[in-house]
Amino acid sequence: MKEVNSGDVLSLCKRRGFIYPSYEIYGGIAGLYDYGPLGTQMKTNIMDLWRSIYALEEGFVEIDSDIVGPEMVFKASGHAENFQDLMVTCKLCGEGFRADHLAKDFHPNPGALSKKELGELIVRENIKCPLCKGDLSEVEEFNLMFKTKIGPGSGRIGYLRPETAQGIFVNYPNLYRYMRETLPFGAIQIGRAYRNEISPRQGVIRLREFNQMEAELFVDPVDKRWPRFSAVRDNKVRLVPNTDEVEIETTFGEALDKGIIAHETIAYFLWVTQRFLTKAGVDPKRMRFRQHLKTEMAHYACDCWDAEALLSYGWTEIVGIADRGAWDLTRHMQYSQADLTAFKRFDQPQEVERKAFKPKYGLLGPEFKARSAKVGKALEAADISLLKDGKVELDVDGEKLSISDKYFDIVDVKEKVNGVKFVPHVIEPSHGLDRILYTCLEHAYTLGEENYVTLNLTVDAAPIKVGVLPLMGKDDLDKKGMEIDRTLRERGIATYFDDSGSIGRRYARLDEVGTPYCVTIDYEVFENGTVTIRDRRTTKQVRVPESEVVHVIEQLLHGRPFEELIAKV
RNA sequence: GCAGGUGUAAUCUAGUGGUUAGGAUCUUAGCCUUCCAAGCUAAAGGCCCGGGUUCGAAUCCCGGCACCUGCACCA
Numbered sequence: 001m002k003e004v005n006s007g008d009v010l011s012l013c014k015r016r017g018f019i020y021p022s023y024e025i026y027g028g029i030a031g032l033y034d035y036g037p038l039g040t041q042m043k044t045n046i047m048d049l050w051r052s053i054y055a056l057e058e059g060f061v062e063i064d065s066d067i068v069g070p071e072m073v074f075k076a077s078g079h080a081e082n083f084q085d086l087m088v089t090c091k092l093c094g095e096g097f098r099a100d101h102l103a104k105d106f107h108p109n110p111g112a113l114s115k116k117e118l119g120e121l122i123v124r125e126n127i128k129c130p131l132c133k134g135d136l137s138e139v140e141e142f143n144l145m146f147k148t149k150i151g152p153g154s155g156r157i158g159y160l161r162p163e164t165a166q167g168i169f170v171n172y173p174n175l176y177r178y179m180r181e182t183l184p185f186g187a188i189q190i191g192r193a194y195r196n197e198i199s200p201r202q203g204v205i206r207l208r209e210f211n212q213m214e215a216e217l218f219v220d221p222v223d224k225r226w227p228r229f230s231a232v233r234d235n236k237v238r239l240v241p242n243t244d245e246v247e248i249e250t251t252f253g254e255a256l257d258k259g260i261i262a263h264e265t266i267a268y269f270l271w272v273t274q275r276f277l278t279k280a281g282v283d284p285k286r287m288r289f290r291q292h293l294k295t296e297m298a299h300y301a302c303d304c305w306d307a308e309a310l311l312s313y314g315w316t317e318i319v320g321i322a323d324r325g326a327w328d329l330t331r332h333m334q335y336s337q338a339d340l341t342a343f344k345r346f347d348q349p350q351e352v353e354r355k356a357f358k359p360k361y362g363l364l365g366p367e368f369k370a371r372s373a374k375v376g377k378a379l380e381a382a383d384i385s386l387l388k389d390g391k392v393e394l395d396v397d398g399e400k401l402s403i404s405d406k407y408f409d410i411v412d413v414k415e416k417v418n419g420v421k422f423v424p425h426v427i428e429p430s431h432g433l434d435r436i437l438y439t440c441l442e443h444a445y446t447l448g449e450e451n452y453v454t455l456n457l458t459v460d461a462a463p464i465k466v467g468v469l470p471l472m473g474k475d476d477l478d479k480k481g482m483e484i485d486r487t488l489r490e491r492g493i494a495t496y497f498d499d500s501g502s503i504g505r506r507y508a509r510l511d512e513v514g515t516p517y518c519v520t521i522d523y524e525v526f527e528n529g530t531v532t533i534r535d536r537r538t539t540k541q542v543r544v545p546e547s548e549v550v551h552v553i554e555q556l557l558h559g560r561p562f563e564e565l566i567a568k569v
Numbered sequence: 570g571c572a573g574g575u576g577u578a579a580u581c582u583a584g585u586g587g588u589u590a591g592g593a594u595c596u597u598a599g600c601c602u603u604c605c606a607a608g609c610u611a612a613a614g615g616c617c618c619g620g621g622u623u624c625g626a627a628u629c630c631c632g633g634c635a636c637c638u639g640c641a642c643c644a
Contacts, residue, residue: 014579027634028617028635030636195644198570198641198642202637471604502602502606504604504607506606507604508605522603523603
């Protein structure tokens with residue numbers, strides 16, 4: 001097989017209506033692409049497949065949250081802070097530069113410098129514009145989020161979301177209640193996200209506007225087992241652990257037992273991901289899971305695996321599966337003051353004995369006057385470990401107070417505890433839909449004899465499921481064809497009716513857009529009432545009665561092997 | 570963002586400082602055609618954008634935009 005080249009794939013995508021460069025008549029914009037008729041259908045198919053796995057099989061609930069969000073959300077998420085580069089612009093020619101790049105001749109590690117330090121360095125070393133020697137502006141932050149305003153006038157600052165996940169996190173209290181306050185539970189969202197990439201490249205692999213399918217699973221931090229894992233543990237998987245970065249083939253169970261994968265839940269969703277990708281049409285031989293290096297781990301993650309596909313661009317991340325710990329919910333609790341915890345009821349209420357401060361209100365009153373009640377409450381709430389050298393440091397209405405032990409006793413209190421509140425951990429399988437779609441296309445792209453192109457898309461992904469082809473556009477063959485076409489469509493099957501030109505050309509056209517089956521109506525339909533079904537992969541045909549063709553097609557689309565039909569005939 | 574390369578029709582491409590930019594594929598119409606890109610006839614469709622040099626620019630120069638490769642970046 002000849003080497004697949006991304007240019008050939010993108011050329012086909014454009015020619016046959018999968019993907020178009022956006023705003024092409026105005027010269028195009030880097031990092032923006034439109035889906036054409038076939039691409040849109042294929043994207044919908046992949047989304048439906050993913051939904052059927054997460055929503056139906058795994059029981060996740062789906063939401064659809066806003067694309068625009070207020071600044072505070074992204075301060076909490078860390079994107080406002082971590083998601084930016086420091087830039088300077090030339091006052092003369094207006095060109096922009098990364099400040100740390102300009103500083104690299106004057107500092108061993110300019111990437112580590114702050115905005116202020118970089119600004120000072122540029123002034124001190126008298127760094128000028130590398131292009132025109134003009135003076136440089138102050139150091140400014142270039143955030144990779146698209147900024148906007150919410151509302152008229154000065155408005156509130158808003159950003160287009162850089163990932164769909166935050167929409168699920170901020171809805172955690174609603175979803176927790178919806179799920180009747182039981183963990184674990186999962187929520188999914190499919191939607192657009194935006195990153196103002198400095199240098200979009202590689203077709204739809206790095207986009208400025210892209211599609212994500214994200215799942216957020218909320219779990220008990222002390223119980224990351226997964227009941228159904230035992231059913232999948234013997235399946236094979238290719239892993240690249242972060243210990244020695246060598247690819248190994250093993251089973252999910254073995255990788256878990258050896259401690260390569262952190263826990264059952266991650267392991268289970270690696271399997272779910274592998275199954276989903278394979279069904280969508282990613283070649284299992286060109287796919288693996290790579291564990292993030294400790295240094296590479298995102299600002300929130302505590303374990304992370306990428307599903308990678310081998311493309312003409314090299315190994316490319318298409319899904320990320322991260323254990324984000326309590327990071328997101330904790331941050332949103334801090335910034336929003338909302339309660340984003342879960343409550344775990346003990347089997348038996350527990351009697352807990354602990355030491356506590358018992359304020360002596362008789363002495364507090366004269367000393368603290370009107371505030372004494374608040375001081376007392378603060379003491380009661382304070383943990384005994386705060387006691388140091390006979391004093392307790394307290395924060396009362398923002399004021400630090402030091403309370404000496406003559407104002408309280410230390411007593412044993414018995415409390416009945418029904419359960420414990422905790423911040424759930426989040427396991428996140430996050431899918432780049434555009435990358436997955438492109439991977440399916442490239443992995444399906446097959447160049448045969450005389451440059452005959454076949455897209456071996458899976459039945460699930462293929463935008464057109466069945467071509468309906470009368471051998472001739474006359475002698476009532478076309479009428480028969482139209483009847484069959486109509487019936488298939490009434491059953492919800494996407495067809496393409498074509499009675500023009502030679503039959504070979506029509507097969508070729510349909511092969512090129514990945515249509516798995518063709519129904520061909522030839523003259524035998526008038527002799528014995530049969531038509532043929534052609535299989536794209538083998539180009540073999542079987543003959544079935546016209547009355548059964550819809551039923552057989554439905555079976556094929558639900559996974560019945562074509563070979564079985566041949567054997568039967 | 571840096572360096573290099575490329576830009577001719579939906580796709581692949583030929584071409585030259587000078588008449589009407591050539592071919593192939595694809596598409597459409599008609600004819601023909603009883604299963605894997607057949608044939609005939611006709612039609613439609615193009616020099617990435619802007620500026621400069623020139624009597625004349627698709628061609629040379631500059632700028633922009635897009636794409637490709639490498640580097641950098643990649644929560």
